[in-house]
Amino acid sequence: MKYWQEEETYSLEQKRAVQTERLIKTVNRVYENVPFYHEKMKELGIEPGDIKSIDDLSKLPFTNKQDLRDHYPYGLFAVPMEEVVRIHASSGTTGQPTVVGYTKNDIEMWQNMMARCYTAYGLTKKDIIQVAYGYGLFTGGLGAHYGSEYLGATTVPISGGNTKKQIQLLQEFGSTAIACTPSYALYIGESMKNMGIDPRSTNLRVGIFGAEPWTDEMRETIESTFGIEAMNIYGLSEIMGPGVAFDCQHKHGLHINDDHFVPEIINPDTTELMPNGEEGELVFTCITKEALPLLRYRTHDVTKLYTKPCACGRTLTRMGRITGRSDDMLIIRGVNVFPSQIESIILKVAEAAPHYVLIVDRINNLDTLEVWVEAKEGLFTDAIKSLERVEKHITNELFSLLGLHVRVRLVEPRTIERSEGKAKRIIDKRQK
């Protein structure tokens, strides 16, 4: 089966018609049922009748994470609680968690979106999917789980962590796919090698990796470690959870399920729409959700949209990899730095292992950035000279990419903390 649903290949006109109809419905519903949106629209001097087509999207108010926090926990829900069948909360990477809710129809839609992703990855009901995202309030585990069952695949609900058990199940249950963060996949691969098990020796053929930024270099590393296809999945709890966007087999940008979540790219400083194809902050409007249909939700994720059709035949808009969250962007002596830029350099250096952390500090009123990278096994037994040579090489590469002098320190293998969920790449020592 090539696609899960025919909507994935709608013509542009068909899609616009569907988006328009759904947007109008949603705007009416939130105007009636969510006091926050009623007020916001009044402030902007607009009424539901002013929204006549999808082109009117930019007339609508934005929603920020803070708005969800201000209405904690259920204040932005558009249905009575008796309609809500599930609650999740964002993992709180950047502060107090936000609470999200789903009706029965919302859960069904989510399952469909996940099944679209799995189908695009080449998975079917014949597969055995090991779900190693955390189960619980985090959307990753249950999102991947319900989607996998809906697809009809055999679902292994092991959750995150317990790495030895993960490896044992990979071997004994014959899992053909694993869903986890890319950083956890690396950790599993490394642990297998330490246990004397070849990570290429299992039945795995597909990885379903997301929930954190990662680079194409990381994709190559994971693919060659396990001998699998490493597929990207994107999502956020405020919009739904995993399954908002996904790689197809061409791996050339992620397809956004834009018949449900309409994307826009804005300039984060002015909130104006960016010209087509330019990078900026990703904004989503939910046009089919019942419990929490957010309008123009500011994700703080930085990317760009591609408008050209994809060779896979899907007409779903594509977005580039997330370069990072704007919250994760470091401004070091006036230069914008994303951890992913540093990752892409480190992973090209043969002597460096794919484990790193960025240490930010302020010394004499100047921001400083240090990059700690693990050396591959064996390098530390070599002469000090070779360590210095590798450090210097990385420093130079970073300088030519960023125009910034960054201090690079090679550290001994296995000294940087491994992650079983979202990796923490930045240690910020500055007083806030």
Ligand code: ADP
């Ligand atoms: P939190 O905001 O607390 O981390 P979520 O679990 O909802 O809560 O995380 C959503 C965020 O995770 C996204 O906004 C994005 O920054 C990041 N993310 C999710 N999937 C990907 C991906 N495939 N690539 C890059 N970043 C991702």
Ligand code: ZN
């Ligand atoms: Zn495609």
